[in-house]
């Protein structure tokens with residue numbers, strides 16, 4: 718009998734990958750989950766009440782990742798691109814219904830990330846009760862720095878997180894200010910989705926989010942991790 722080799726209809730292209738400190742291999746990205754309003758001060762600056770509304774989840778496509786400090790083209794259909802610096806964790810193991818006490822062990826590595834947001838589209842979607850995808854899940858919306866494998870202590874629970882635009886400090890807080898810890902985020906997320914190796918989780922941004930323009934240089938950092946540096950460049954013609 719003739720064997721049928723199943724070929725894809727077209728070349729699906731490479732999976733996005735991230736560099737890892739001290740390792741020759743790269744981390745293949747499967748999905749990107751994000752946490753909204755995980756710092757009380759940011760929830761307030763967005764008009765929310767952190768005492769009444771718990772954090773929540775949304776996603777970006779894996780190919781929104783911007784790796785290796787590449788430039789970010791200013792996206793179309795917005796007049797208000799904004800920065801949101803975040804701790805990003807990269808899962809080396811998956812699972813579902815993970816208890817909080819075991820959740821940290823799923824984390825392979827961590828990095829600095831920026832959840833770029835078309836704030837004007839987000840505000841319009843919120844007002845109309847519509848989804849946020851056009852505001853959050855656009856091309857080049859997820860710059861991520863080099864991954865640092867976690868040690869036996871697991872993912873970071875404290876330390877300064879900050880972001881500067883053209884040298885001006887815009888965001889600064891401590892990871893200890895997160896409403897849900899990394900372990901709590903993973904445990905909660907694993908009740909909603911089957912988590913798997915390759916998943917990235919953006920763990921929420923502190924207050925001080927603000928607008929970006931073509932030509933801006935962004936420096937973002939978290940104590941103990943390699944800073945992320947990227948530039949906003951003119952829109953793709």
Ligand SMILES: CC(=O)CC(=O)C(=O)O
Pocket residue numbers: 751752753754755759763801832834920921922
């Ligand atoms: C209001 C937001 O933009 C949600 C978000 O991305 C965050 O809080 O982080």
